[in-house]
Amino acid sequence: MKFLFVSAFLTLLLIDGFAQPKPVKKPVRQAPAGGYTITGFLKNAANRKIYLTENAFYKSRQQSDTTVANAKGQFSFRGKLDEASFFSIRVDGKTGPQYFFLENSPVTITGNADSLWAIKVAGSKEENIRQKVQQLMQDTAIGNRFKRAELKYTNARAINDGVAMQAAIKDRQEVVAQELTRVKKIISTYSNSAVGVNVLSVLINMGDVAGADSLLTLMESNEIGKTLQARFFRQQIDVMSRLNIGKMAPEFAQTDTLGNVVKLSSFKGKYVLVDFWASWCGPCREENPNLVQTYQTFKNKNFTIFSVSLDNNRQNWLNAIRKDNLTWAHVSDLKGWKNDVAQQYGISSVPANLLLDPTGKIVARNLRGNDLNKKIQELIQ
Numbered sequence: 001m002k003f004l005f006v007s008a009f010l011t012l013l014l015i016d017g018f019a020q021p022k023p024v025k026k027p028v029r030q031a032p033a034g035g036y037t038i039t040g041f042l043k044n045a046a047n048r049k050i051y052l053t054e055n056a057f058y059k060s061r062q063q064s065d066t067t068v069a070n071a072k073g074q075f076s077f078r079g080k081l082d083e084a085s086f087f088s089i090r091v092d093g094k095t096g097p098q099y100f101f102l103e104n105s106p107v108t109i110t111g112n113a114d115s116l117w118a119i120k121v122a123g124s125k126e127e128n129i130r131q132k133v134q135q136l137m138q139d140t141a142i143g144n145r146f147k148r149a150e151l152k153y154t155n156a157r158a159i160n161d162g163v164a165m166q167a168a169i170k171d172r173q174e175v176v177a178q179e180l181t182r183v184k185k186i187i188s189t190y191s192n193s194a195v196g197v198n199v200l201s202v203l204i205n206m207g208d209v210a211g212a213d214s215l216l217t218l219m220e221s222n223e224i225g226k227t228l229q230a231r232f233f234r235q236q237i238d239v240m241s242r243l244n245i246g247k248m249a250p251e252f253a254q255t256d257t258l259g260n261v262v263k264l265s266s267f268k269g270k271y272v273l274v275d276f277w278a279s280w281c282g283p284c285r286e287e288n289p290n291l292v293q294t295y296q297t298f299k300n301k302n303f304t305i306f307s308v309s310l311d312n313n314r315q316n317w318l319n320a321i322r323k324d325n326l327t328w329a330h331v332s333d334l335k336g337w338k339n340d341v342a343q344q345y346g347i348s349s350v351p352a353n354l355l356l357d358p359t360g361k362i363v364a365r366n367l368r369g370n371d372l373n374k375k376i377q378e379l380i381q
Contacts, residue, residue, distance in 0.1 A: 239346030
């Protein structure tokens with residue numbers, strides 16, 4: 001899933017942070033009554049193809065349209081949406097794309113094709129809200145506090161200073177709590193918008209499923225709670241609530257790289273990191289060196305990793321395992337985002353993971369890097 005905003009210290013950028021499925025092309029040439037009309041002018045886009053693509057992580061089929069700018073760089077799109085949705089615009093041969101909220105209203109796009117990041121989108125109330133919330137989410141002060149707490153912990157750990165380590169952990173917890181409070185306030189302020197619904201993704205990925213559930217329940221008393229996006233989050237939250245910390249991880253089985261069926265229960269008696277990833281997921285590949293280090297550190301201390309891939313190309317999957325030196329158990333049904341285990345576990349973004357104790361009970365979710373190492377070290381002592 002890609003998210004619309006930056007969570008200050010977690011840097012959960014919609015555009016670059018998480019991978020999502022490619023949209024299915026569905027031309028939208030006509031503009032039925034009540035639809036949208038995009039009128040655009042982009043300098044340096046003369047006679048170039050312009051691509052308009054829906055990027056709604058909660059849809060399996062998404063709209064896509066293409067047109068050609070005239071000699072003056074003018075272009076237009078027409079169509080109709082069931083609800084406000086997130087789109088991207090790209091110019092053939094130019095760096096991009098740029099993302100914005102589109103709804104059924106007259107919209108204008110102006111700027112320069114050589115700097116799509118700076119284009120102006122006017123006419124969409126949801127896009128206006130998105131821009132406001134984007135600014136609110138980018139709180140560098142909180143981000144800097146989090147970085148200082150992390151550095152404090154790293155330095156304390158290097159000299160085995162337990163008191164300083166605990167102080168750093170406390171600082172980090174305070175920053176996380178402050179960030180959660182701030183994000184909830186933003187969602188409450190814009191709770192009747194598609195943008196507000198989208199920010200629930202930040203709470204979920206910070207582990208506050210209960211907070212997201214409470215806010216979504218309020219939204220469901222209004223029309224915004226009946227949208228596809230809100231329904232998607234309701235389904236995800238309900239699944240994740242059954243997979244809260246302290247609950248037993250449901251059994252599953254899939255085929256490994258050699259064609260053998262491997263069950264989750266076969267790892268009982270060990271701490272297991274159930275890791276969801278894919279070869280095409282940039283953030284997953286970036287995290288893999290950290291997982292390799294974690295595995296090497298704890299593999300002889302009753303710990304292992306069990307990876308579930310959301311790939312749909314077997315060779316790409318195998319090549320990534322080999323290239324990234326991932327020497328633990330791997331399974332996949334090669335159904336991509338429709339992976340049976342991913343759906344069973346409510347996985348809508350990768351990387352994602354659950355840490356299980358030797359009985360199969362969930363003890364942590366979505367820990368990475370130092371956070372994962374700290375938790376494992378705490379458990380095996």
